[in-house]
Amino acid sequence: MANSAERPILLKGGRVVDPAGGVDAILDVLLVGGRVAELGHGLEAPPGAEVRVVAGLVVCPGLVDVHVHLREPGGEHKETIASGSRAAVAGGITTVCAMPNTDPPVDDPASVGYVRAAGLRAAGARVYPLGAVSVGRQGERLTEMGEMIEAGAVGFTDDGSPVSDGGLMRLALEYTLAFGVPVASHCEDRTLAKGGVMNEGLVSTRLGLVGMPNAAEEAMIARDLLLAELTGGRLHVQHVSTRGGVEMVRAAKQRGVRVTAEATPHHLTLTDEAVDGYNSNAKVNPPLRRAADVAAVRQGVVDGTLDCIATDHAPHHYDEKEAAFDDAPFGLVGLETSLGICMTELVHKGLLTLPELIARMSHNPARAFGLPGGTLAPGAAADVTVLDPDEEWVVDPTRFLSKSRNTPFGGWRLRGRVRTTVVGGVVAFEQAPHAEVARAR
Amino acid sequence: MMPTTAPYLGKDLVGLEHLSAAQIRAILDTAEPFKEISERPIKKVPVLRGKTIVNLFFEPSTRTRISFEFAEKRLSADTVNVAASGSSVVKGETLVDTARNLEAMRIDMVVIRHGSSGAARFLAERIPSNVINAGDGRHEHPTQGLLDMLTIRDKLGRLEGVRVCIVGDVLHSRVARSNIWGLTKLGAEVAVCGPPTLLPREIEALGVQVFTRVEEAIEWADVLNVLRLQLERMQGGYVPSLREYNRIFGVTQERVARAPRPLVIMHPGPMNRGVEIDSDVADGGQSVILNQVTNGVAVRMAVLYLLAGGAPERAEVAKHGE
Numbered sequence: 001m002a003n004s005a006e007r008p009i010l011l012k013g014g015r016v017v018d019p020a021g022g023v024d025a026i027l028d029v030l031l032v033g034g035r036v037a038e039l040g041h042g043l044e045a046p047p048g049a050e051v052r053v054v055a056g057l058v059v060c061p062g063l064v065d066v067h068v069h070l071r072e073p074g075g076e077h078k079e080t081i082a083s084g085s086r087a088a089v090a091g092g093i094t095t096v097c098a099m100p101n102t103d104p105p106v107d108d109p110a111s112v113g114y115v116r117a118a119g120l121r122a123a124g125a126r127v128y129p130l131g132a133v134s135v136g137r138q139g140e141r142l143t144e145m146g147e148m149i150e151a152g153a154v155g156f157t158d159d160g161s162p163v164s165d166g167g168l169m170r171l172a173l174e175y176t177l178a179f180g181v182p183v184a185s186h187c188e189d190r191t192l193a194k195g196g197v198m199n200e201g202l203v204s205t206r207l208g209l210v211g212m213p214n215a216a217e218e219a220m221i222a223r224d225l226l227l228a229e230l231t232g233g234r235l236h237v238q239h240v241s242t243r244g245g246v247e248m249v250r251a252a253k254q255r256g257v258r259v260t261a262e263a264t265p266h267h268l269t270l271t272d273e274a275v276d277g278y279n280s281n282a283k284v285n286p287p288l289r290r291a292a293d294v295a296a297v298r299q300g301v302v303d304g305t306l307d308c309i310a311t312d313h314a315p316h317h318y319d320e321k322e323a324a325f326d327d328a329p330f331g332l333v334g335l336e337t338s339l340g341i342c343m344t345e346l347v348h349k350g351l352l353t354l355p356e357l358i359a360r361m362s363h364n365p366a367r368a369f370g371l372p373g374g375t376l377a378p379g380a381a382a383d384v385t386v387l388d389p390d391e392e393w394v395v396d397p398t399r400f401l402s403k404s405r406n407t408p409f410g411g412w413r414l415r416g417r418v419r420t421t422v423v424g425g426v427v428a429f430e431q432a433p434h435a436e437v438a439r440a441r
Numbered sequence: 442m443m444p445t446t447a448p449y450l451g452k453d454l455v456g457l458e459h460l461s462a463a464q465i466r467a468i469l470d471t472a473e474p475f476k477e478i479s480e481r482p483i484k485k486v487p488v489l490r491g492k493t494i495v496n497l498f499f500e501p502s503t504r505t506r507i508s509f510e511f512a513e514k515r516l517s518a519d520t521v522n523v524a525a526s527g528s529s530v531v532k533g534e535t536l537v538d539t540a541r542n543l544e545a546m547r548i549d550m551v552v553i554r555h556g557s558s559g560a561a562r563f564l565a566e567r568i569p570s571n572v573i574n575a576g577d578g579r580h581e582h583p584t585q586g587l588l589d590m591l592t593i594r595d596k597l598g599r600l601e602g603v604r605v606c607i608v609g610d611v612l613h614s615r616v617a618r619s620n621i622w623g624l625t626k627l628g629a630e631v632a633v634c635g636p637p638t639l640l641p642r643e644i645e646a647l648g649v650q651v652f653t654r655v656e657e658a659i660e661w662a663d664v665l666n667v668l669r670l671q672l673e674r675m676q677g678g679y680v681p682s683l684r685e686y687n688r689i690f691g692v693t694q695e696r697v698a699r700a701p702r703p704l705v706i707m708h709p710g711p712m713n714r715g716v717e718i719d720s721d722v723a724d725g726g727q728s729v730i731l732n733q734v735t736n737g738v739a740v741r742m743a744v745l746y747l748l749a750g751g752a753p754e755r756a757e758v759a760k761h762g763e
Contacts, residue, residue: 204642209558
């Protein structure tokens, strides 16, 4: 049952997919002392090793999710660092970046240290805090970024809010040059999105809800790309949801701007029609857009413009979402459905190969934020996800390990599911056995 | 016991978008016999005797609330009015808790007015009582749409082919949306007219024509339904000033006089005289604004009767007693 990093694990006969090393082959993987020891054919199990036969399954570097709200401190009724970290491994995610828009916000070295320490105790995914860009997330002056990095921060963001002051955003991109960490931006011109609760378009007109136009997001993406170009700083554009946004990031990359960008599973799959009936579980910011935007975001993921898939996991207690649409908070949970949705919608529909998907869910995000993991190269952290690419399952929010259930994907039939998640050489999550695995053996 | 799910309308009246033309026609036809009740010396029939109705108004309203209350009382229902101010709502109680508490007191119907779009549907999905939307945010105000349609039908004898232009702040208007759904379903031609800052995105997709100059709308229309311009809209910057609004977009006597055919003038109230509509138009011979108010009571009686399980063809009998 419970094992420790001291006990080696030998994963035998799986399809090993490690995009970083260009590996896609039936191989054995040996994990020793919390690190990847060896990949090869017919590896011998060292004494005391736990041998797992994973024939028919995929073995890949653990997934890395660079956009997660763990809500602690201040929102422990929605999620805690412990519950969120366990929900992550249930979704095959071995590393998460925790957003700093907590209460109080993570805007000083002590609070970074708190999140880091709580993450180490959590027995789930590794937790790396992002610090706030501005003190109190007020958008007025920079936080002590250098000290926060020493305390464990891996980047900075005022996520949940944009950095509206262009001058401050410029300073953030410049100051972080000293440390080589990215500034992650929630791109939204608040004056254009004012009062909005969903995408602006026919659906918002029909429902009588205030819309947020694509331009509200795109205006800020344009500004931040220009500032990244001006400063040479590292920009990470969060949750790109519009066609124009994808096009601007693509063009900036072609110009050599140092920018990475993410797409969420929900912006890859849902349109604003999901809001119909005032479904507050489809209330999210940036909002679900139109079909042309969804297609553009998919294309951005396919061609690598959007190099990362991140969930923007945003748990909310059920009675907060149980309100008139205007009054419900933005956000939806994603840790436990991300892999299944992306397998179903991107890999099984032929948009991405499996190695391409793993690159976008593991290697690229790890590289964007300088995180360990994201590869099975010998010597790398033994963060491994074992998945059944063909297992069919139905999303049942009542079975989530997250404390919250606010998903628009309840009842979706997905193909592709996590079997085992290993963090630092220790099995952190094991899916209950089922008939199909037995048959595969 | 009457069934709570009415055979003609379903459990609730949340909007006109999801009603069929036949259902809308049934409500209008049912309203006809109910008109006469309000003309009697003793304005009361026992149609809803023993029914308990809560009028739950989270936003201030005079006309709609009183109209519903008259309709309920003239059908002999027991009514309770809950206004947001001074109730548990201001003490932080959620909408769903308010609803559950009312439900626990065993009520039959709720009439709800709320500032958030979707609030009526939200309530309807969570309580077994019949829910009637008396206006939710900018979404719908179905009984207003119905009474507007009844008034046009009274005046012109038909709805098919009639050209109705909704003039003014369409963006923030639940009245506009209910009118658009109802009128288009019954075969009227519908247009909207207003400054582009007050017209919702992609409104044409609802099957309406769009005018941005009121002169063009008047040239086109048989009926103008003039919407109230709320003062906040000027503060919100949607229009530069009320004076300019009246000058450029106002329904003035001068403009109405240039109409190629006699216009029917409507307004859901309350009016800002001298802003969206001039007094001589509102009070003139083409105005049916007070007919709208009278019809409001009959339409609401019809809705209450049908949701309580009544049949349109029995309305004439029902109003005379058991």
